[in-house]
Amino acid sequence: MRTSRSGTSNRRSFLLSGATLAGAVMAPAFAAQSRESSSMVQLAQAGGTPVAAPASAVAVKSVERLAGSANSFAYAVNDKTTIRGAATRSFGPVAGIGQSSHNLGFAVRATVGNTSSGLNPSWILQNGAPAWPVPPTIDPSVGIGTNPPYYAGNQANRPDSELNYSFNIQRQLTSSSVLEIGYLATLASDITSNFLAVNQVPYRSLPASLSPFTTAGRAALGSLVGSATANAAGVTAPWTCGAGSSSSCVPFNTLYGSAATVVQALRPFPQYTTINTLDGGGDRIGHSTYHSFMLKFNKRAAAGLTVQASYTFSKLLTDSDSTVSAPGDMYNLRLLKSIAAFDQTHQVKLSWVYELPVGKGKHFLGNGGVIAAIVGGWRVSAIQTYASGLPSNITSTVSFPIGDFSNRPTISTYDGWRGPISGDKFDPFKDSYLQPQSFFPTQPITAFGNSTRFNPKFRLAPTISEDPSIARIFSIKERLHLEVRGEAFNALNRTYFAPLGGALTIGNPNYGKWQTQANGTGRTMQLVAKLTW
DSSP states (O other): OEEEEOOSSOOEEEEEEEEEEEOTTOOOOEEOOOTTSOOEEEEEOTTOOEEEEEHHHHTTOOOSSEEEEEEEEEEEOSSSEEEEEEEEEEEOOOOOTTTTTTOBTTBOOOOOOOTTTTSSOSSOGGGOOOOOOOSOOOOTTTTTTSOOBOOOTTTTTSOOEEEEEEEEEEEEEETTEEEEEEEEEEEEEEEOOSOOOTTOOOGGGSOGGGOTTSHHHHHHHTSBTTSHHHHHTTOOOSOOOOTTOOTTOOOHHHHHGGGOBHHHHTSSSTTOSSOBOSGGGOOOOEEEEEEEEEEEEEEEEETTEEEEEEEEEEEEEESOSOSSSOOOOTTOGGGGOEEOTTOOSEEEEEEEEEEOSBSTTSSBSTTOOHHHHHHOSEEEEEEEEEEOOOEEOOBOSOOOOSSSOOOOOOOSOSSOOBOOOSSSSOOTTTOOSBOOGGGSOOOOSSSOOOOOSSEEEEEOOOEEEEEEEEEEEEESSSSOEEEEEEEEESTTOOOOEEOOTTTTBTTOTTTTOOOEESSOSSOEEEEEEEEEO
């Protein structure tokens, strides 16, 4: 629906649209604009081909197979101010990161080698492919001793979902500049993660003699099946290969050798090691929330100056920012959600180009001449980036033998982790980046750590970068031009440091040592010449 009211000095326009979008894996796209342009949404035909349609048409239509929905509005307060808002829900693809890795035993991926370096064909098409085992392989021995992929049925078939909310106010400042202030939020669920430890030992069900929180219990859990310690704890091999067993049966101790521990025997599925819940789409337990305030300034080319600037104040919480992190306590998955590894609270980005007002046709020496030809036509520009450091955390050397588990450190506060400095700025060869180890509690061996994955108040060095350039185009002939450009990267030669290996680990000799350069090389300069005709 669209209504408008106009007058000699005050005009109003209002655009409101709602749409239901189709297509199993298409994310909806919706843009609501002021009265000067039409609002469009993206739809899919029955065959999945994107088509464009006016919002007014979409508002009264619904399409088969729900894939998302969008609602938005745009309101022109006056000729220079517009208010926009939108709310959308979208769904991602169902396909897993590892594609069809969950079909172990039901598919064959055969590779044919070629010993002639390609001089002869690997095989002739009319003769058929080389012999390969015909699936399915219905045998209990499939995948034993490995980390097979996991498929969670209905959970794996659930696409990730996003709710997006935005609201912004745009104000024209001059004929060539616009200021925009806005809010953006993204709430995501059913994200593929890597924290579902299906084969973690159910430690809460273990007897006291096998408790991972006692010295004796840890010794028993780490002992080999068949040893006196394991026998005393009452743990035997989870299977044996006796008379009548399949010819493919492999005894537990033979299969795992020195890894045939009590921990392995007590796993829910002892025939497997770590069960891969990442590939194949079998793990969709992730969740994230993102909120941000944004301020943008754009100035189109006018009086020789072009500017694009933005500031973002944001916070991102998630438990699925990494596919390589070890899982946590399966009885307390909520502890996995923390500030994201790539969260940057403040971000400032600035890019600008300025043509110096000197030379023929410019404000100074505009009539031309020898001096104008020499000093005129120069252009300076820069790209500048300033952002908060990434969050980090300390690590503990205390571990618990329950399989597929990474212990977190025990802390008493999230505040004040940065160590004092001896001078007016941090000296990596004099100062410790962290407080003394005594600042943190003694790491207990009778309980898991209580810290989240990252500390939002303890961050690595911020990102600070200035990359300026100066350029001039020389017109040799009407269609022959020479551009000469000088560029500098990290022009102010800023240096910030990162931790050595073990610098975040309590008890490590490198604890607190931030002595490696984190921003690559120092100042780099280059001269570029380009001839066009």
